[in-house]
Amino acid sequence: MTQEAATTAELMTAAKEALETYHDVQVDDDGALTFRHAEVPCAVQAMQLAEGLTVLSLTCVVAWDLPHSDQLAQSAAERAGQGLFGTLGVVRTERGMDVTLRYAFPAQGMDPTPLGTLLMLVVSTASQLRGELLAETEGPAAK
Numbered sequence: 001m002t003q004e005a006a007t008t009a010e011l012m013t014a015a016k017e018a019l020e021t022y023h024d025v026q027v028d029d030d031g032a033l034t035f036r037h038a039e040v041p042c043a044v045q046a047m048q049l050a051e052g053l054t055v056l057s058l059t060c061v062v063a064w065d066l067p068h069s070d071q072l073a074q075s076a077a078e079r080a081g082q083g084l085f086g087t088l089g090v091v092r093t094e095r096g097m098d099v100t101l102r103y104a105f106p107a108q109g110m111d112p113t114p115l116g117t118l119l120m121l122v123v124s125t126a127s128q129l130r131g132e133l134l135a136e137t138e139g140p141a142a143k
Helices: 003-019 070-080 112-138
Strands: 033-037 040-050 053-066 087-093 096-106
Touching: 003 033, 003 040, 003 053, 003 112, 033 112, 040 112, 053 112, 070 087, 070 096, 070 112, 096 112
Parallel strands: none
Antiparallel strands: 033 040, 040 053, 053 096, 087 096
């Protein structure tokens, strides 16, 4: 096993341990960790960007197939500027708009407790955002 593979495997083990405090975690065939926080599916991957810089990347699918709405896209963009952990993305598809929250951070050497806290801050934000966006699509302004 290469040093890079050993480092990323070690980090994924720490992430799995940290997440299992809060969620049922699955390990996919490609090694990614997947779990759900409320109704938000999430995936965690590790990668070495440079020697000594190994990061975890967390992706949460906040909402999907939302109605095409410039107002809703603007609302998501405003939230992105409000200091959320991560980067919001809005993608328009044939079926509607999809919203993701992505967060990547150097995590090598973090203990499971602070690592779990950091990951939960991100996924909690994703869940809160999901609730707000779905409420906007159902509210009077969305009709």
